[in-house]
Amino acid sequence: MKNITCECGHVNPEGTHLCEKCGRPLTEEEKHAKVVDMKYEGRAIRSKTYNKTIIDKIWNFFSSVKVGVSIIVITLVAAAIGTFLPQVMYVNVMQGEDAKQAYIDNYGTFGKIYYNLGLSDIYSSWWFQTLIGMLAISIIAASIDRGVPLYKSLKNQRVKRHESFMKRQRIFGEKEIAADKAEESLNLAEKKMKELKYKVRREDGVLLAEKNRFARSGPYINHVGLIIFLFGVMLRLMPGFYIDESLWIREGETASIPGMDGYYLHNNKFTFETYKKEEQKQEFNQSKAAVNSIAKNYQSDVVLYQSKDEGIAGETQDMKKVAHHAIQVNKPLKYDGYALYQMDFKLNELKAMNFNLVNKKTGKSLGEVDIDLTEPKKEYDLGSGSKVEVKGYYPTFSGFDDGEPQSDSPLPNNPAFIFKMYTPETPKGETSFVAIKQTLEPLGTTKYQMKFQNIETRNVSGLTIRKDRTLPILAIGGIIFMLGVVIGSYWSHRRLWLQRTNDGRLLLAAHTNKNWFSMKKDLDAVTTYAHLPLWVDQQEEDEKEMEEKEGDNTL
């Protein structure tokens, strides 16, 4: 390691720009600069110093702000591309159709290309996740690379800085002054700066007033918050940390809750409401929009049970009632770290069908049959020698295949039955196929028929069950992030150096990490009060000179 020995005798590590002790510029670049680069106080930054081994190179890659910003920009562009078409989770894919076909149907050739490039599921793609991972590494590396030297140098800063350091600050001023006057100025400055809430340190003939040093930690704090947040997000991939299940539950039904062992849910009622005409403001009624079309409420009234022992699903009386709740959108049922959300619904699902066994000719009834469509019985005894056997049940009848009735789904959307009817008159039984608005008699004309009477319906609630144990971690990350951003944004680190030189001059230099305008207001207040030298903003001077040279200044 090549150390750099400053004129003041301090030995600085390789890569230092400004002497850690006195602030003298050490590099040729800084020596010739009118205003020194005050980033990280001129400390040696690892990534800017070593570039030999492979580890150096990897470290330098990830700690580079250029690389970090590039990753941010690539992520940003990729994220934007992902919004050109709805992502695959928001696309309605018909049953028996694949997602690709859905993209082609909905969005044509563009949809096909989009799907084939993998853009339809961009955010779960390996490369997008890799980008986020790289961003995380970059945040960590860059923060350590710069945060550590910055912290060290601010912690160890001396009151006295070399004149060459002060002269190269953006704000600098000097004037000749008698020794006693100088001392008086320093005293006044100390008083004023303390009034302005600066911390003042003095040594013989030198003064350092400093304020809000903690503001410099803001970026590092918010980066820590971001890393905690990203860690939390990663943790959800671990089993047990994250549960995402869904449950369709009919009114009156009790079901075990997927993902929630030992818990059962009973659905009392599902309600769907729209706004009534009188609930809407007059202005709205006058507009063309359909009055009853605005949804007001989706609500499932449920009871949550916990089974007393690890038994199987039994009757609700064997279970402990632990909560009842009206689950609405924005009002999930929360229990034991789980949350149940109102996500979907189905109105008027068929519950039961009621038939009447009648003699076709006379119309005489032999009794009624009530068929529960979720669990039809095998046989219904009507007494007096009559009974009906359910030979076949097709919840969603979709037609015949090879003479056999087919069902598309186990849900009773379009129920159909094959009945065998026994009566005293027809003891051998007659077979009839009954669907909605359709009766077939495949084995010959029958004397009796199952006459459709009425249906009973009920609503179905679609609930989502979530448990996310990473939420506290995400919350902590979020809070730390916000804290860091606020600290870094709403305060600025300001410093004022004053120094009486041996040849009878008073030097003034000031620095702030941002908001120079406010710093200058502080300076204006102190310079007149303490008879300090008039200062100039050397950067502004430069620009003015340039403007004048260009002849742009017509004032």
Next chain:
Amino acid sequence: MSLIDLSSTLLFIAFIAYLVGTLFFGGAVKGGKKDASVSNKKWGTIAITVTIIGFIANLGYFITRWIYSGHAPVSNMFEFTTAFGMFVVGAFILIYFIYKLPSLGLFALPIAILIIAYASMFPKEVTPLIPALKSYWLTIHVITAAMGESILAISAVAGLIYLMKSVDTQKRTKSSIWLEIVMYAGVLVLGFVIVTTTFKLMDYNADFTYVDKNGATQEITYNTPALFGMHEYEMKSPDKMKPLAAMPALVNAKKLTTVVWSILFGSILYIIIRLILRKSISRAIQPLTKRVNMQLLDEVGYRSVLIGFPVFSLGALVFAMIWAQEAWSRFWGWDPKEVWALITWLFYAAFLHLRLSKGWQGQKSAWLAVIGFVIIMFNLVAVNLIIAGLHSYAG
């Protein structure tokens, strides 16, 4: 007068006050002579007073509408965009009291005026809330996000003024051309407002039926003469203009028609302005920025990002995530609006890093601030109106 009428009147008063305020700010930056500063100060005082009166009226609109509708008036395009315009003025007033820069008002107020005018083109009816919006998070999330965006918008205003002053508009450079494109975009928005208002005043309605992409027949009413017809459209209002071409089911021909009308009209307006001015708009406006201190403007631009970024992070990401967890069972779902909030956030994060570590100050920083505003407006306009998603009820 009912509460809702009062609310509309207050908004109108605010609108007029902003117009008047702009003129006074114009007076505050004018004057080539060295002794202009005294009169400038007087004009500046009047201008900010008028602006504050306008802002109070604007707040009055917001509060009365809130009371009338029973929920924070940020639940649809009109309400949100108007609130955004109001917050832009609020953010300007805040920054004005830190930096006392009248030229900021000269540009911030017209932008707020355009935003509010744009908002007024959407249906103004008070509508009841759908279940997804029934939450106090609507108030918290939307208002904080809008505030953050409006403070960030002030950095774009500062950036724009910086560019006005520093870009040589007499030469044809990339910068001068892009600056003029920004001006042209502003004129296009004006074109949209004028076209929509004109046909609204004429009470233009043309009814059509069409077949949507699922094969269902739908009805639609055009409020501008139809340039493009919806998929397999049929005209129901025979005396109205016949569409020039039919569009496939994927394209919303009504919106396309409005966009094309706006571009047509805006372009004509732009040409007329150019003919009157006999120079580019940016060149014509440039003298107004002569007296500004570039260093200070650069700092204003940076400072507004610094003030706005935490507010935006809190409102558009943190609060958004909390609400999403409550309403949709997940804090993040890659919905387009969410993604564009993330994009905005990433963009300003990049802005801050470039500025801090790469020393991107001055023009570069100013351009970034303007691009940031474009992203915010894209999120407001395009994402709501074009890209369908969970947030699209706002359209």
